[in-house]
Amino acid sequence: MPRYEFKEGSSNKFWEITKDETKVTTRWGRIGTEGQEKVQTFKFTYEANTAYDKLVLEKEKKGYTRMKPEDTGPKPKSNPELEAAILRAPESPDGYLVYGDWLQSQGDPRGEFIALQHAQLQATGAEATALKRKVANVLKKHEGFLVGTALASSLKDKTLSVEWHLGFIRSARLAVGDYDEHPELELDETLKLLLKHPSARFLQELVIGLADNDGENHYGNLIRHIAKNAPKTLQKVFLGDYVFPDDTEISWTDVGSVTPLCEALPQLRSLRLRGGGVSLGKIDLPELREFILESGGLGRPSVKAINAAKWPKLERLEVWFGSENYGAGGSEKDLQNILDAKDLPELKHLGLCNAEFTAQLCVLLPKSRVLKQLETLDLSKGTMTDADAAVLAANADAFKHLKRLDVTRNLLTTKGTKLIAKLCPDVAHGNQRRDRSDGEDGERYVAVGE
Structure with missing residues (x-):
């Protein structure tokens, strides 16, 4: 239950509020007492939401400050030397098992948790099912110790979900709930607590869904x-795990500057971004294998930053460029390093998607150096027409080594799809859109703009 406090002069008061469907419950009184409780029941959920917001606003205007939940209880044991062994090889079970033995000797319940999860990974059939129940029981029994009371509230209201591996949180997803939900912690509070929690010290994957459900979906903070706080074990980051346009339009999202992320986490293996307002500075990610950027309007500075990026181990690159009407800039001329495969010896998948300059790409790709080393090529969601398909077909030999070519959601007719249907063993060409170039504005549109 969110708690607010007011301390001024002789006043030393608290106020708490919670909502459950059509019921709003408040509790108030002097700090240190049980206080009084009042329950209001409304006919409709939206009436309860309105009442909740109004009550909170009134208290904030009176000077009440929202308090952050604090974890209580014993602190987990820590052995820096054994933790360092895990950090050197976070994917190997050996370090966890040695650490688990030490924790059990210290009476730390995480030791038992590690042992049970490791046994579960080795088991099959009925034994695996039984161990799964034991793991769940240990987690439930020691939730306050393994997660903490504050994060437990975020798990309960589903703004946080986690995957456990050998006693620690291996992956986590955070997202705001529906607009009518009022979690105890704000999303940034949950994130800070998670990244600083002992259970997340070996976190490997972090996914952020909607950051706000009021139309201001910003990720900068x-x-x-x-x-600032992520562990050095973090290898995968996905910002923007939402469904568009159902949850929000892709252009309504402001990813912000990704430079702090790139500078602080050079060990990243996968970075995926979805939304507009993307700012990419110098990219130097020596361990990165996958970079995906899905945008309805990618500015030219970001396009040039991708072209100049240093990621020698990159295997998968996918970029959605978007519409000029929504801020897209750059062109095929800003991708020369990529087309030349400069410092991209491991690249096997290339996606140049949602581009207004697909026609130019169809001319350049058959003669490019990068095409020769690719296994899959994605030109989906763009502005490819039958004339562009004919250019690809005229250079069929350049594409025959590909395992897959994706040209879905372009502007092809049956004639165009037939031209390229056999360029390689797997050509995806479904869900074509209508060519609107014969309209009043004479423009072709990418599949994802707003």
């Missing part, structure tokens, strides 16, 4: 928290 969350990026700064990640850059």
